[in-house]
Amino acid sequence: MTALTPVSDELATYPDAVALAALERVGVVLNDTWRLDSVLGVGAFAAVYSATHRKGTRAAIKMLHAEYECNEQLRGRLEREALVLSLIHHPGAVRLLARGTTEQGSEFLAMELLEGETLTSYLVRKDGCIGLDQALLITLLVLEAVAGAHEHGVVHRDVTVENVFITRTGQVKLIDFGTARLLGNLEQGAELGVGPVVGTPGFMAPEQAQGLNEQVGVQSDVWAVGAILFELLTGLPVHFAARTLFQKLTSSAFSDAPKLASIAPDASPKLQQLVDRALAYDKAERWRDACEMRGALLALFDVSPDRAGERTFATSFAPVAPPQVASSWLGSLRAAKTLQRACARVVGLVRALATAVAGLRSPTRRRVRARDRLLSNA
Ligand SMILES: Nc1ncnc2c1ncn2[C@@H]1O[C@H](COP(=O)(O)OP(=O)(O)O)[C@@H](O)[C@H]1O
Ligand SMILES: [Mg+2]
Numbered sequence: 454m455t456a457l458t459p460v461s462d463e464l465a466t467y468p469d470a471v472a473l474a475a476l477e478r479v480g481v482v483l484n485d486t487w488r489l490d491s492v493l494g495v496g497a498f499a500a501v502y503s504a505t506h507r508k509g510t511r512a513a514i515k516m517l518h519a520e521y522e523c524n525e526q527l528r529g530r531l532e533r534e535a536l537v538l539s540l541i542h543h544p545g546a547v548r549l550l551a552r553g554t555t556e557q558g559s560e561f562l563a564m565e566l567l568e569g570e571t572l573t574s575y576l577v578r579k580d581g582c583i584g585l586d587q588a589l590l591i592t593l594l595v596l597e598a599v600a601g602a603h604e605h606g607v608v609h610r611d612v613t614v615e616n617v618f619i620t621r622t623g624q625v626k627l628i629d630f631g632t633a634r635l636l637g638n639l640e641q642g643a644e645l646g647v648g649p650v651v652g653t654p655g656f657m658a659p660e661q662a663q664g665l666n667e668q669v670g671v672q673s674d675v676w677a678v679g680a681i682l683f684e685l686l687t688g689l690p691v692h693f694a695a696r697t698l699f700q701k702l703t704s705s706a707f708s709d710a711p712k713l714a715s716i717a718p719d720a721s722p723k724l725q726q727l728v729d730r731a732l733a734y735d736k737a738e739r740w741r742d743a744c745e746m747r748g749a750l751l752a753l754f755d756v757s758p759d760r761a762g763e764r765t766f767a768t769s770f771a772p773v774a775p776p777q778v779a780s781s782w783l784g785s786l787r788a789a790k791t792l793q794r795a796c797a798r799v800v801g802l803v804r805a806l807a808t809a810v811a812g813l814r815s816p817t818r819r820r821v822r823a824r825d826r827l828l829s830n831a
Contacts, residue, residue: 474519475500477749483555487563498527499631503566512563523558531560534631538564541605545598547618547628567628569620573682576614581688587759588685591617593750593823595678596626600743602627603671606636610669612677612682613656634669654701655690656680662705671742678746679710679731679739684725687716691732709734723753 456625460542475495480500482488482708493513498521515534518802521527544732546731555561558561572591576583583591595617609616609627616629640705650657650664658676660668680691689713708733713725727749733739740746 458803471495471518475502478502478516478519480559483552483561486553487512487516487561499531504563505770513547513564513566514561514563516559516561518599519559522557528560531562531631534629535562537630537633537635538562538609540635541602541607541630543598543601543605545601545625545627546630547626557633561713564628567618567620567626569618570775572614572617572619575619576685579831583685585686588682589750589753591619591685591754592678592682593747594752595627595681596743596747598625598627599674599678600747601675602630602633603636603743608636608670610634610661610678611652611656612674612681613653614681615653634666636670650702652677653703654698655692655695656737657702657705658725659706660736662702663707668736672736672739675731675740675743676733677745678743680729682728683710685712685734686713689716721750721753727753732822788814 472492472495478489478500480489483504486507487504488507489504491503492500493503494501499517501516502514502516502790504512506512510543515531517524517527518533535549535552538547547567549564552560554561570578581649595612598614598617599609607630609630610632611629616627618626618628620626650662651666651669652661654662657678658669658673661673661676662821683689683691692701692708693711695701695704710729715722715730727746730738730740730749731746740749
């Protein structure tokens with residue numbers, strides 16, 4: 454999750470010992486309160502466990518690996534994550550339940566236990582082929598989550614496919630706020646100015662990859678959302694030719710993102726503008742913030758902004774509202790008709806868009822095309 458932290462495809466190279474050490478904690482009871490039931494994820498510095506409170510509540514517990522328990526910088530990161538999560542009250546961000554320190558002095562966070570999978574794993578399961586409607590909707594919900602964090606003064610700085618979680622009920626949640634930054638908080642002086650590079654290469658805006666931390670702000674998260682959308686639409690990461698961590702980092706820092714049309718020439722002009730503007734090298738040319746980008750995305754759907762909060766990934770494109778939504782919406786026949794018309798408009802529009810960019814649906818074909826292009830340029 455940072456330049457100090459290998460990116461997801463490097464996770465496979467982590468020593469098995471790290472995963473094994475994480476597994477060894479399963480069954481341990483923290484402070485006679487939380488029993489660690491199983492490992493949900495193992496990162497470079499921390500592991501996340503599903504856990505049960507002695508009173509029965511379930512949670513996800515994040516703890517540093519044993520070898521890093523005394524590392525002040527990493528302990529600070531976990532503390533930061535707790536602080537930031539306590540500030541954000543938004544359905545698009547994972548909720549903090551508690552924080553604690555074990556008798557041995559290890560810090561831990563207890564978060565709401567999400568059921569579902571990361572966007573990375575969802576994409577793998579779908580073989581990278583999710584269709585335009587889902588790509589746009591996931592992006593819309595990610596933007597709402599990011600905008601929610603920004604509203605609470607938090608820049609995430611590590612918005613990636615790995616840190617977007619899709620729940621079984623179709624919600625989209627941002628996780629992993631360990632490298633988030635509080636806007637305008639000059640007390641974090643060590644983080645400002647030119648400093649350590651924080652984030653995931655490939656999902657870092659140029660200013661972030663260059664370590665220009667004082668320039669990293671809401672528009673850096675906008676770039677990252679653009680990178681997610683680019684990948685959802687094309688099946689390729691923005692800097693797809695970069696293979697090593699170093700190449701990914703230097704491309705993120707110094708290369709323009711490819712125009713969407715260079716990979717997906719059939720994409721509609723509005724969609725191209727949406728993505729290209731999010732991924733502009735120069736901050737001044739990007740969407741001003743997540744809300745502005747969200748507005749542009751909503752215009753593609755032709756849905757009024759005040760309806761956006763009612764949608765989830767699973768239900769938005771259903772022609773009939775699901776029962777729990779219907780009970781509040783269908784209070785009158787008039788409301789029902791309005792709903793039907795709105796749904797038909799959304800479905801129609803999405804179908805039209807999907808047809809217009811049908812070429813975007815085959816990541817395999819796109820990968821072959823991109824590779825051919827690379828080879829012919831070589
Ligand atoms: N609240 C949660 N509920 C369920 N699973 C979670 C939760 N938080 C994290 N995870 C799982 O643990 C993995 C690592 O968590 P994350 O916070 O991203 O840590 P890291 O810093 O190691 O990337 C995630 O990819 C996800 O699979
Ligand atoms: Mg993560």
